[in-house]
Amino acid sequence: MKLLTKTRHRGLAALAAAAVAVTGLSQVTAFGATKITLTEEDYFNTPGQLSALAAYTKQFEAAHPGVTITRQYVPFANLDTKLLTQATGNVLPNLLAVDNPFVSTMISTGQVVPLSGMKGFSTKGYYPAVINEGLSNGKYYSYPVAGANSVALIYNIPMLKAAHVAPPKTWAQLVSAAKALTTSTRYGIALTCEAAEDTTWQWEPFFWGNGGKGNFSNIASAPGVQALSLWKQLVTDGSASKACLNWSQTPAASSQYIAGKAAMMVNGPWNFPTLNLNHMYYGKQFGVVPVPVRVPGQKSIVPLGGEDWMISKSGGSAAQQLAFDYIQGMQTPAQELTLAKAFGYLPGKVAVAQTYLKQVGPEWKVFIDQTLYARPRTLGLGVKYPKISQAVWTAIQSALSGQQSVKGALSTAQSQINTILKG
Amino acid sequence: MTRLDSSRSLRWLCTLAAALALVVVLFPVYAVIVGSFESTQTLFSGTFYWLPHAATLANYSTVIQAQSGHVLTSLIVALGTAALALIVAVPAAYALSKYRLRVTVVLVSSLLICQIVPSIVLATSLFIVFHWTHLVNSYPGLIIADGTYAIPFAILVLRAFFFSLPNEVMQAARVDGASEWQTFYRIVVPLARSAVITVAVFAFLNGWGDFIFALTILSGSGIEPITLGIYTYLGNYSTDWGAVMASAAFAMVPAGVMLVLAQRYIASGLTAGSVVG
Numbered sequence: 001m002k003l004l005t006k007t008r009h010r011g012l013a014a015l016a017a018a019a020v021a022v023t024g025l026s027q028v029t030a031f032g033a034t035k036i037t038l039t040e041e042d043y044f045n046t047p048g049q050l051s052a053l054a055a056y057t058k059q060f061e062a063a064h065p066g067v068t069i070t071r072q073y074v075p076f077a078n079l080d081t082k083l084l085t086q087a088t089g090n091v092l093p094n095l096l097a098v099d100n101p102f103v104s105t106m107i108s109t110g111q112v113v114p115l116s117g118m119k120g121f122s123t124k125g126y127y128p129a130v131i132n133e134g135l136s137n138g139k140y141y142s143y144p145v146a147g148a149n150s151v152a153l154i155y156n157i158p159m160l161k162a163a164h165v166a167p168p169k170t171w172a173q174l175v176s177a178a179k180a181l182t183t184s185t186r187y188g189i190a191l192t193c194e195a196a197e198d199t200t201w202q203w204e205p206f207f208w209g210n211g212g213k214g215n216f217s218n219i220a221s222a223p224g225v226q227a228l229s230l231w232k233q234l235v236t237d238g239s240a241s242k243a244c245l246n247w248s249q250t251p252a253a254s255s256q257y258i259a260g261k262a263a264m265m266v267n268g269p270w271n272f273p274t275l276n277l278n279h280m281y282y283g284k285q286f287g288v289v290p291v292p293v294r295v296p297g298q299k300s301i302v303p304l305g306g307e308d309w310m311i312s313k314s315g316g317s318a319a320q321q322l323a324f325d326y327i328q329g330m331q332t333p334a335q336e337l338t339l340a341k342a343f344g345y346l347p348g349k350v351a352v353a354q355t356y357l358k359q360v361g362p363e364w365k366v367f368i369d370q371t372l373y374a375r376p377r378t379l380g381l382g383v384k385y386p387k388i389s390q391a392v393w394t395a396i397q398s399a400l401s402g403q404q405s406v407k408g409a410l411s412t413a414q415s416q417i418n419t420i421l422k423g
Numbered sequence: 424m425t426r427l428d429s430s431r432s433l434r435w436l437c438t439l440a441a442a443l444a445l446v447v448v449l450f451p452v453y454a455v456i457v458g459s460f461e462s463t464q465t466l467f468s469g470t471f472y473w474l475p476h477a478a479t480l481a482n483y484s485t486v487i488q489a490q491s492g493h494v495l496t497s498l499i500v501a502l503g504t505a506a507l508a509l510i511v512a513v514p515a516a517y518a519l520s521k522y523r524l525r526v527t528v529v530l531v532s533s534l535l536i537c538q539i540v541p542s543i544v545l546a547t548s549l550f551i552v553f554h555w556t557h558l559v560n561s562y563p564g565l566i567i568a569d570g571t572y573a574i575p576f577a578i579l580v581l582r583a584f585f586f587s588l589p590n591e592v593m594q595a596a597r598v599d600g601a602s603e604w605q606t607f608y609r610i611v612v613p614l615a616r617s618a619v620i621t622v623a624v625f626a627f628l629n630g631w632g633d634f635i636f637a638l639t640i641l642s643g644s645g646i647e648p649i650t651l652g653i654y655t656y657l658g659n660y661s662t663d664w665g666a667v668m669a670s671a672a673f674a675m676v677p678a679g680v681m682l683v684l685a686q687r688y689i690a691s692g693l694t695a696g697s698v699v700g
Contacts, residue, residue: 045657045661072642074638075651075654076657076658077654077657082638082642085546086642088547088550089550093642099659250659251661251662251664252467255464256467258467274661
């Protein structure tokens with residue numbers, strides 16, 4: 001049964017096509033010749049971060065008439081994917097603030113410009129680990145956004161006093177302290193062992209401080225086996241909750257600590273505002289010591305966290321220079337101090353960090369001191385780091401959950417890492 | 424046991440099964456609503472409270488002002504997706520079911536294949552196409568992207584319905600002197616009301632719940648649907664779960680109202696075409 005002539009169903013098709021075409025009428029953007037708009041993407045979402053960045057932007061726009069900075073918030077979990085999608089279309093925002101393990105990946109897209117050649121660029125005064133985040137083939141690609149951060153052992157002073165325990169300096173002390181602090185309603189320590197980067201990041205100070213190599217090539221040897229056995233023991237002793245397999249560092253593990261369900265945690269200075277909000281103050285309710293080392297004499301080597309500014313090729317050299325001026329302006333000591341305070345980070349320069357310590361208080365001392373020995377996670381590894389990190393957290397999870405022995409889990413990780421390093 | 428008894432016990436059994444399924448399905452909604460009245464500290468205390476432990480409206484006061492615009496955006500996108508899906512799918516489904524075209528088999532199978540492609544793959548390629556055609560950062564762009572899932576689904580459901588429509592109805596209209604177009608919009612569309620409303624609701628929900636396309640296609644244009652808005656509270660260094668729950672509860676309202684209004688059509692719309700394979 002043929003009901004319709006050919007022209008008629010062409011009519012229906014045309015209707016459908018017209019509907020699509022009509023909706024296509026969009027986007028008439030006004031773009032004056034003298035005005036320039038720089039786009040920026042980041043994942044910052046705390047009130048302190050937002051107001052500090054907004055204040056700087058306002059100041060920058062006032063100093064550069066005709067320039068507008070348009071900021072776009074992208075959820076933390078999705079920024080990397082979004083930037084890579086934009087890179088495929090050559091439409092990256094002019095400015096991007098990325099989590100530092102992702103810097104190498106962005107460099108590898110070829111869509112970001114080195115800062116090394118820019119007028120006024122300088123690496124002088126920075127902690128090596130901070131500025132080296134963006135080092136690739138002898139060129140620097142990034143400036144820190146608000147300095148850096150790292151982790152240390154944060155402990156509950158009243159709980160330690162009541163249990164007659166001193167803040168642990170070595171692994172043996174950590175094990176016995178955690179055991180003594182564990183009661184029926186709380187654990188000695190809150191670990192982070194979820195299937196994500198923050199698990200590797202939390203374990204790195206234990207591994208690196210014990211002689212682990214930056215590229216994890218000796219993970220199945222003594223440094224790795226001892227470091228993972230320590231975590232395993234904390235769990236089998238019942239000093240750390242097995243639920244840590246689902247815990248992120250912030251807010252899951254930190255909330256356990258704040259709620260009094262854990263007496264210690266390995267965590268970072270971004271928790272200070274939340275701790276204060278919950279009436280926990282440094283020196284009275286909480287103290288900070290470096291992540292314990294296996295034997296006295298070893299030094300805690302922490303990974304560095306934080307975000308880095310990068311500049312994309314978008315918009316040509318005028319836009320790139322302007323974008324560079326924007327991030328260069330944040331590298332003055334005064335701006336560094338303001339931003340670090342607002343973000344809860346440490347300033348990226350050694351001298352500024354010392355001024356900072358005087359201004360913000362002694363709870364920062366451990367974090368500032370250890371930054372000198374810190375290690376950028378991607379140094380020498382570049383885009384391989386995220387893959388290696390995944391092998392590491394998988395091993396940690398499978399050992400702590402009991403799926404594999406510590407040695408078994410680490411040798412699996414070792415063979416994966418060897419393949420990644422060769423590739 | 425009499426027949427009456429056994430049918431009654433069967434009815435009870437079915438009710439029980441439905442109630443159980445409902446409990447499982449509705450529990451997350453319940454947890455979101457309770458959670459939206461809790462402080463983040465309570466949410467992380469490790470104890471689940473069946474009623475808000477220390478009820479607070481703080482989350483709602485954070486959220487309602489910040490997210491109202493995003494809810495409106497979501498509404499525009501969802502209604503736009505529904506409209507686009509109907510404009511394209513109703514005629515297309517009618518043509519694919521009532522006219523013999525050489526390409527029917529190819530078209531219908533490609534509609535099915537469309538639904539297999541994961542949205543993240545589609546999003547990346549659409550982003551590039553939209554960038555060329557200046558559709559990124561725009562409502563039309565997002566609506567068309569959401570339509571890539573809503574339209575094929577709508578066509579398939581409506582096509583099944585149109586098969587169940589006896590051809591005699593159309594022939595009678597034609598005998599009465601109606602043109603092909605008049606038959607379509609005077610007779611066929613009104614008869615298909617339930618099915619049309621059903622696919623409109625599904626298309627609406629498709630646009631309402633979309634996250635991936637919005638994330639990929641929008642940046643810095645001020646257009647931000649609620650699915651992205653919720654993520655304002657989920658960060659690397661701080662997560663405000665109370666606000667996340669309150670946003671989710673707040674965002675349920677418009678979609679919920681829509682579903683309640685449409686629900687009496689949905690059941691008949693989904694089953695209408697089911698007897699004809």
